[in-house]
Amino acid sequence: MQRRYDRQIIIQRKTLTQSSSGEPIETWADLAYKCFAFVAPTKGTEKFAQPEKVASQETTFTIRFHEIPSASRPLAPGDRIIxxxxxxxxxxxxxxxxxxxxxxxxxxxxxxxDLSIKTLRRADVTTT
Structure with missing residues (x-):
């Protein structure tokens, strides 16, 4: 199947730094900034959890394998895509x-x- 790499994404990794007082701070660093990708939504789900309605969407992003620097491979579940x-x-x-x-x-x-990256986007919506 011929893919069109016509969308741009940002891939980030969480890192821990310290504040001036020594407190750990979560920061995000770009592994790949605005790299081209093929985007394919897969399926969405909804469920009820008292008293909220929780929805999620699975999406698969496909990029060229070498978009991720070798020092940053492999990607891990703690990483994210924007x-x-x-x-x-x-x-x-x-x-x-x-x-x-x-x-x-x-x-x-x-x-x-290529690198096929399965992702999950969560949306928590409070029902009123």
């Missing part, structure tokens, strides 16, 4: 919640040809 990236600066720490996709599993396609 999509779409219009107006998003490098090393953004707090993008809007609906732009963040948590990585579930990255799978190599072929021999270091």
């Amino acid at each position: 999509y779409p990236v219009d107006g998003i600066a490098a090393n953004t720490q707090s993008p809007a919640w609906y732009l963040v996709y948590d990585i579930i599993s990255p799978d190599e396609v072929g021999r270091q040809v």
Whole structure:
């Protein structure tokens, strides 16, 4: 299947730094900034949890394998993808919640040809 790598994504990894007082601070660093990807939504789910309604969306992003620097491989479930990236600066720490996709599993396609990244985007909506 011919894929069109016509969307841009940002792949980030969580790192821990320290404040001046020594308190650990979570920060996000870009592994790949605005790399081209093929985006394929898979399925969505909804469930009721008292008293909230919880929805999630699975999406698969496919990128060229070498978009991720070798020092940063492999991707892990603690990493995340930001999509779409219009107006998003490098090393953004707090993008809007609906732009963040948590990585579930990255799978190599072929021999270091592509990387298929399964993700999950969660949306918690309080029912009133």
